[in-house]
Amino acid sequence: MITSSPRKIAALNALIIASITAFIYTILTFYFSVFNLIPLLILFIVVCIASYAIINYSFEKFIYEKIKIIYKTIGSLKTQKKQELKKKSKSDDVLDIVNQVVLEWDKEKKQEIEELKKMAVYRREFLGNVSHELKTPIFNIQGYILSLLDGGIEDPDINQKFLNKAEKSVNRMIAIVEDLEEINKLESGELKIKKENFDLIELTKEVMDFMEMKAETFNSKIQIKSSFRTAKIIADKRRIRQVLINLIDNAIKYGDIEHNLITISFYDFHDNYLVEVSDNGKGIPQEYLPRLFERFYRTEFSRSRDKGGSGLGLAIVKHIIEAHQQTISVRSKIGKGTTFSFTMKKA
Ligand SMILES: Nc1ncnc2c1ncn2[C@@H]1O[C@H](COP(=O)(O)OP(=O)(O)OP(=O)(O)O)[C@@H](O)[C@H]1O
Ligand SMILES: [Mg+2]
Known part of the structure; x- marks a missing residue:
């Protein structure tokens, strides 16, 4: 004193x-x-x-x-x-x-200084991750264009192939930028949830049709397991569609390489429906599970196999579920597979 x-x-x-x-x-x-x-x-x-x-x-x-x-x-x-x-x-x-x-x-x-320090670390990490993710498609496009300029444009064997590959990389960049915009909107609270009454099982079937081609390419089968035919909920249909696409896309990409069986199960859970998306892939080691929903987070396995993801999908999914005041969780067993579960309030 x-x-x-x-x-x-x-x-x-x-x-x-x-x-x-x-x-x-x-x-x-x-x-x-x-x-x-x-x-x-x-x-x-x-x-x-x-x-x-x-x-x-x-x-x-x-x-x-x-x-x-x-x-x-x-x-x-x-x-x-x-x-x-x-x-x-x-x-x-x-x-x-x-x-x-x-x-x-x-x-x-x-307290203010601590907050500012955290924000500075977050910004640094974010910028580092964004530039890292964009680098690969940019360098690819540059490589294809340089090869074409180097005479490849005259070669009928490679010109079409290289142009197609360059287009794929451009699409990859667009997807990353769109995901970033989405994350930005979700984190700044700009995103408004537009609720409507719809059937979650029907929406899941639509998404399954939409993902059919990709599932076939990855030797995956998708099935629905439910003891009831309809599951009416009040939620943002477009966003929940996005959640299902992301979870099914992961189950396809990271599921079993030869015979992947993806099961989407519905359970009656008091005032909510519980939805589970499971695969029979390699599974995720327990130590990775707590960080899975962080933006840009990918496990060693998916990074080494280069499945083309940027690690934003699950961060977006979590934000959407939480914007509906609901929860999402994950459990996994090595060699058995992974299950993502989320709840949705009944209509
Ligand atoms: N079903 C799953 N089985 C095994 N690992 C998974 C599964 N789902 C997600 N993961 C792991 O969690 C990581 C993060 O998933 P997330 O969907 O956020 O990113 P991504 O699929 O790599 O990229 P993006 O979704 O942005 O294209 C993945 O890279 C993968 O390592
Ligand atoms: Mg994903």
């Missing part, structure tokens, strides 16, 4: 002054042979109290003058806080109040 030191110093100084006065008084009274103990004690106490009062007052005035500017600056930044502190403060001592204001201000600033 900054208030205790000036008082201690004032008391110490008062004692010194009173002692010196008493000493001079003793010498003088002894010299004139009029020494008396009572007046000496009275003199000592009076000088002590008077010096203490004067020194303490001067000290506080001096310190107050010095810190008045800081106090005013902080106070003007948060007049309301200052009033609150004044009310809360047990003492009327201005130094006490200033001390509390400074401590409070220091706490707030520390």
Whole structure:
């Protein structure tokens, strides 16, 4: 506490002054042979109290003058806080109040600095990830164009092939940019959920048809398991479609290479429906599971196999589910497969 030191110093100084006065008084009274103990004690106490009062007052005035500017600056930044502190403060001592204001201000600033540091790390990581993801398709396009300029354009064996490959890389870039825009909207809360009443099982069947070609290319079969025919929910249909596409797309990409069986199961779960998308792929090691929904996160396995993903799909899925005030989770067993489960409120 900054208030205790000036008082201690004032008391110490008062004692010194009173002692010196008493000493001079003793010498003088002894010299004139009029020494008396009572007046000496009275003199000592009076000088002590008077010096203490004067020194303490001067000290506080001096310190107050010095810190008045800081106090005013902080106070003007948060007049309301200052009033609150004044009310809360047990003492009327201005130094006490200033001390509390400074401590409070220091706490707030520390919190702000921590937040800013976190944001800076997040921005750095985000930019690093974005440039890393865009680098591959950009370099590919550059390679194909340079080969075509180098004479490849005249070669009927490669010109069409290289142009097709360049187009694929452009599409990859477009997909990454679209996902980034989506993440941005979802994280900034810009995205508005447009709710409507629809049948989740019917939507799942539509998505299955849409994904059929890709599933065949990856030796995957998709099936529905449900003890009921319809599952009416109120949600943003377009977004839930996106969730199903992302989960089924993952199950196709990361499922068993030879005979992948993807099962979409529906369960009646009190006020909600529980939807599970499972595959019989290699599974995901437990240590990766907690980070799976982070943007740009991919397991070692999918990175080494280069399945072409950028690790944004599940981050988008989680945001969409949470925007519906629902939850998504994952469980996985090595060698058995992976299951993603999410809930949706019944209509
Ligand atoms: N069904 C699954 N089986 C095994 N691993 C999976 C499965 N689903 C997701 N993963 C792992 O989680 C990672 C993150 O998935 P996510 O959908 O976010 O990204 P992605 O599929 O790599 O890319 P994107 O979806 O952006 O095209 C994947 O890279 C993969 O390592
Ligand atoms: Mg994905």
